[in-house]
Amino acid sequence: MSSNAPTAAPAVAPIAERDARYARLREAFASHELDGLLVYVPGWRREDARYLADAQLRGSFALIHLPLDGEPTAFTLPVDRVAVAAAGWVTDVRALDLSASGTLSAAVRGAGLGPSTIGVAQLELMPVAVRAWLQTELADTRLISATRLLSAVRLVKSELELQRMRRCGELTDAGWEAFVAAMRPGRSEYEIVAEVEARMKAMGATDNFMLIASGGDEVRGMTPPSARRLGVGDMVRTELTPQVDGYWTQICRSAVLGAASDGQRASHELFAAALDAGLSALRGGVTAHDVAMAENDVFRAAGYGEYCTAKHTRVRGHGLGAHFDEVPLVEGEETVLETGAVVIVHPNTYTPLAGYHVLGDPVIVTPTGWEPLLSTTRELFEVAG
Amino acid sequence: MKRGLVSRKGDGAAFVARVKRLQERLLATGAAVGLIYEDVYRADDVAYLTNLCVYWNEAILAVPAEGQPTLLTKLSPRVHQWMRATSTLDDLRSGPNFVKLVCDYLAEREPRTLAVVDRAWWPAALLEDVAAAAPEWSVRDLPDAVRSLRLAPDGLDEETLERAAAIAGEAARRAATAVDESANGRIAIAELHAREAGAKDLIADCQALDDGVEAVRVTVQLGNVWSRAARMTGGPGLTATAGPMGALSAAESRLRAGTTRSELELASVDGAMAKIAATHHADLGSNGDFRPDSDLVTPLRRGAVLTLEATVETIAGPVTALADTYLVSDGGSVALSRGEAATR
Numbered sequence: 001m002s003s004n005a006p007t008a009a010p011a012v013a014p015i016a017e018r019d020a021r022y023a024r025l026r027e028a029f030a031s032h033e034l035d036g037l038l039v040y041v042p043g044w045r046r047e048d049a050r051y052l053a054d055a056q057l058r059g060s061f062a063l064i065h066l067p068l069d070g071e072p073t074a075f076t077l078p079v080d081r082v083a084v085a086a087a088g089w090v091t092d093v094r095a096l097d098l099s100a101s102g103t104l105s106a107a108v109r110g111a112g113l114g115p116s117t118i119g120v121a122q123l124e125l126m127p128v129a130v131r132a133w134l135q136t137e138l139a140d141t142r143l144i145s146a147t148r149l150l151s152a153v154r155l156v157k158s159e160l161e162l163q164r165m166r167r168c169g170e171l172t173d174a175g176w177e178a179f180v181a182a183m184r185p186g187r188s189e190y191e192i193v194a195e196v197e198a199r200m201k202a203m204g205a206t207d208n209f210m211l212i213a214s215g216g217d218e219v220r221g222m223t224p225p226s227a228r229r230l231g232v233g234d235m236v237r238t239e240l241t242p243q244v245d246g247y248w249t250q251i252c253r254s255a256v257l258g259a260a261s262d263g264q265r266a267s268h269e270l271f272a273a274a275l276d277a278g279l280s281a282l283r284g285g286v287t288a289h290d291v292a293m294a295e296n297d298v299f300r301a302a303g304y305g306e307y308c309t310a311k312h313t314r315v316r317g318h319g320l321g322a323h324f325d326e327v328p329l330v331e332g333e334e335t336v337l338e339t340g341a342v343v344i345v346h347p348n349t350y351t352p353l354a355g356y357h358v359l360g361d362p363v364i365v366t367p368t369g370w371e372p373l374l375s376t377t378r379e380l381f382e383v384a385g
Numbered sequence: 386m387k388r389g390l391v392s393r394k395g396d397g398a399a400f401v402a403r404v405k406r407l408q409e410r411l412l413a414t415g416a417a418v419g420l421i422y423e424d425v426y427r428a429d430d431v432a433y434l435t436n437l438c439v440y441w442n443e444a445i446l447a448v449p450a451e452g453q454p455t456l457l458t459k460l461s462p463r464v465h466q467w468m469r470a471t472s473t474l475d476d477l478r479s480g481p482n483f484v485k486l487v488c489d490y491l492a493e494r495e496p497r498t499l500a501v502v503d504r505a506w507w508p509a510a511l512l513e514d515v516a517a518a519a520p521e522w523s524v525r526d527l528p529d530a531v532r533s534l535r536l537a538p539d540g541l542d543e544e545t546l547e548r549a550a551a552i553a554g555e556a557a558r559r560a561a562t563a564v565d566e567s568a569n570g571r572i573a574i575a576e577l578h579a580r581e582a583g584a585k586d587l588i589a590d591c592q593a594l595d596d597g598v599e600a601v602r603v604t605v606q607l608g609n610v611w612s613r614a615a616r617m618t619g620g621p622g623l624t625a626t627a628g629p630m631g632a633l634s635a636a637e638s639r640l641r642a643g644t645t646r647s648e649l650e651l652a653s654v655d656g657a658m659a660k661i662a663a664t665h666h667a668d669l670g671s672n673g674d675f676r677p678d679s680d681l682v683t684p685l686r687r688g689a690v691l692t693l694e695a696t697v698e699t700i701a702g703p704v705t706a707l708a709d710t711y712l713v714s715d716g717g718s719v720a721l722s723r724g725e726a727a728t729r
Contacts, residue, residue: 043426060674082702129505190390194580202573221463
């Protein structure tokens with residue numbers, strides 16, 4: 001496991017990176033006959049703002065307009081105005097005031113648009129108040145969802161994005177190291193989380209999504225932490241997902257307090273085989289379905305196929321990037337995982353062997369396979385009780 | 386992110402009373418059902434009524450005018466057991482499609498009026514689809530129906546607010562007084578203290594003022610309430626600290642029942658070195674971004690809890706230099722985040 005401080009990444013991303021992203025977006029516009037893109041940024045889904053503005057937003061909502069030609073405009077709450085401008089990609093930053101008249105329409109018209117069709121990312125989440133403002137400001141403009149379009153563009157990462165994710169991977173390794181170090185009899189779940197959180201924040205994490213579960217084979221899934229205290233023999237599972245410079249990576253591991261039981265070891269062997277199978281199936285050009293099926297086939301061959309269903313598990317992994325839960329790896333999902341995409345393969349589910357078990361690694365998809373983002377070993381960790 | 390302690394539901398009677406108050410409002414407006422939509426970023430109404438932690442994704446709480454609330458959620462049934470253990474909810478319904486979940490719920494009832502709490506902040510597309518799929522129901526807005534209840538803390542919230550404020554104050558103090566610590570290190574100190582003390586969520590930042598002074602701001606969610614405190618570090622020159630201290634002191638002296646947020650925020654005009662922002666505890670989780678305009682001129686009630694922040698302009702934008710959370714009384718206020726006793 002790594003315990004080194006993360007290597008430095010550039011604080012301000014170059015304009016060339018921005019221009020490359022905008023070029024990809026505009027190419028996608030053309031294929032969908034869009035005259036521009038409007039990104040709605042709710043408080044819990046800020047990934048598109050990161051992609052367009054490379055800024056860390058804190059407000060409850062924002063809008064960013066990218067025309068077919070010309071400069072973008074951001075509409076933000078006061079708390080985000082300086083952050084967006086300081087990032088340097090969007091220099092025209094205006095107040096987002098839903099009672100103001102003419103500000104949005106001026107930005108769109110200023111880009112030379114008359115009646116047009118604009119794609120709106122996260123249109124499905126846009127609240128009544130914001131959409132009413134849009135409909136007033138852009139009365140003669142057709143608004144259609146561009147959520148999937150933007151997700152597809154974001155799927156393949158640039159070298160700068162990968163650099164950030166590699167750095168986040170180093171921090172993720174350190175987070176797991178802190179997790180194991182915090183495990184001891186009598187320690188509660190939330191106290192473990194506190195120690196992990198402090199360690200990752202000290203190293204520069206800007207956020208973290210984390211679930212945990214402790215206990216025996218009665219455990220069916222992971223949740224936020226409880227006051228439950230660890231006992232010898234407990235298997236402690238976590239999905240730990242820090243964010244650095246706007247990008248997330250994730251680790252899924254299970255650790256036993258004391259010596260692992262036969263059931264826990266058997267469970268680990270099953271999950272390690274499924275993870276290996278998923279990774280073996282992964283290369284540029286395969287689908288999310290292909291990877292999920294490879295994982296599930298291991299369970300089916302071992303007689304545990306029923307535990308790959310929605311009754312027991314959600315996904316067999318998922319995309320990572322500016323959001324931590326991108327394209328799902330599930331059977332039936334035909335999204336092509338192109339070279340440069342980042343996914344975590346995790347066959348996490350419940351089985352009667354040892355209860356809910358998690359094991360997963362994030363990787364960069366390459367033409368012939370994948371590049372690991374973590375250095376943590378894929379073992380069932382045993383922590384002295 | 387809500388990755389801290391999610392406590393058990395505790396005093397179930399308090400939640401029953403809260404739901405009852407909302408139901409009285411529903412009955413008064415002729416609504417048979419009230420619907421509350423929230424997501425992981427903005428989940429305080431659902432938590433207030435049920436103690437449920439929406440730790441990810443979205444959820445709709447359906448509250449009938451009579452009877453028990455029902456949760457409609459995209460979260461998996463695998464976590465129903467946990468939801469039942471940590472909330473007052475018993476009827477939990479999961480599915481990938483909110484419209485179907487809502488319509489199936491409404492189909493069990495005689496069509497009447499459907500009250501949508503805070504309609505302005507519902508996803509427009511979802512609301513349109515629900516209205517189209519249930520045309521026999523008359524949809525009406527019920528703005529501020531739960532937040533307005535949260536503004537007046539009940540016994541359960543009073544006790545939790547006092548603890549939350551103490552945690553926020555101590556976390557900010559420890560982070561700000563640490564010697565030779567980096568900004569990330571100060572945030573880590575705040576995280577460790579607050580989360581070990583049981584915080585469910587935490588928003589901490591450390592930003593530079595002038596003269597080598599830094600400010601640590603800590604916003605803590607404990608149980609279902611929020612509190613905030615900010616403290617400044619020492620430095621080679623302390624001129625940066627005078628403005629915020631004076632502004633906060635001036636605002637504090639005006640804080641009592643009957644004062645408005647507008648009056649408190651205007652208090653900073655005279656000093657000019659720092660601006661004051663006043664935020665009810667019920668609005669801290671989303672920084673006041675969803676509060677109604679009328680909140681600015683609504684007189685504070687005795688027992689209200691709010692945060693006063695002194696903010697200074699820096700080259701990196703406005704930075705909160707000093708903040709405390711107060712309990713409002715008829716004659717003044719008590720700074721809960723400074724450890725003052727909440728004698729009422």
